Each structure stands twice: as structure tokens, then as C-alpha cells.
Amino acid sequence: MTLKLGPIADDKPVKITIEVPADVYRDLSAYAEAHAAATGQASQGPAKLVVPMLAQFMATDRGFAKVRRQ
Numbered sequence: 001m002t003l004k005l006g007p008i009a010d011d012k013p014v015k016i017t018i019e020v021p022a023d024v025y026r027d028l029s030a031y032a033e034a035h036a037a038a039t040g041q042a043s044q045g046p047a048k049l050v051v052p053m054l055a056q057f058m059a060t061d062r063g064f065a066k067v068r069r070q
Contacts, residue, residue, distance in 0.1 A: 003031075003038050008052050018050075 020028070028046030036043035058064055 003035055004056060005031075005035055005049065005052055007039050007041060008044060008048055013051075 025046060028049055032043050032046045032049055035041075035049065
């Protein structure tokens with residue numbers, strides 16, 4: 001199985017608190033299990049996926065890249 005999200009780096013986090021709808025949490029939980037199976041890493045739970053997903057999203061957003069260059 002191929003997922004867009006690769007292995008998760010272990011780095012020093014900065015804590016933030018967010019609320020997500022229950023359906024998004026369920027999807028993140030399912031993605032966490034699929035990610036663990038695809039990468040061979042132990043499931044780190046949905047909270048650990050948020051940062052790499054956001055980073056990947058921002059890295060591939062052309063509009064954001066254009067704003068950052070200005």
C-alpha cells in the first residue's frame with residue numbers, strides 16, 4: 001500500500017490544542033492504522049499524523065509557496 005505520508009520523524013514538538021469533528025477523528029484514527037501497516041512503524045495514533053499531514057499539505061500548496069516567496 002502506498003500512502004502520501006511517509007515515516008514520521010521524531011523531533012521536539014511544540015504543543016497546541018485543537019478540536020476536530022468526530023468524523024475527522026475517526027478518519028485520522030483509521031489513517032493512523034493504515035500508516036502503521038504501510039510503514040512498519042508502530043501506530044502512533046492520530047495526533048502524531050496531524051503535523052506531517054499539514055507540513056505535506058503546505059509543501060505542495062502552490063498558492064502558499066507563491067505567498068511565501070513574496
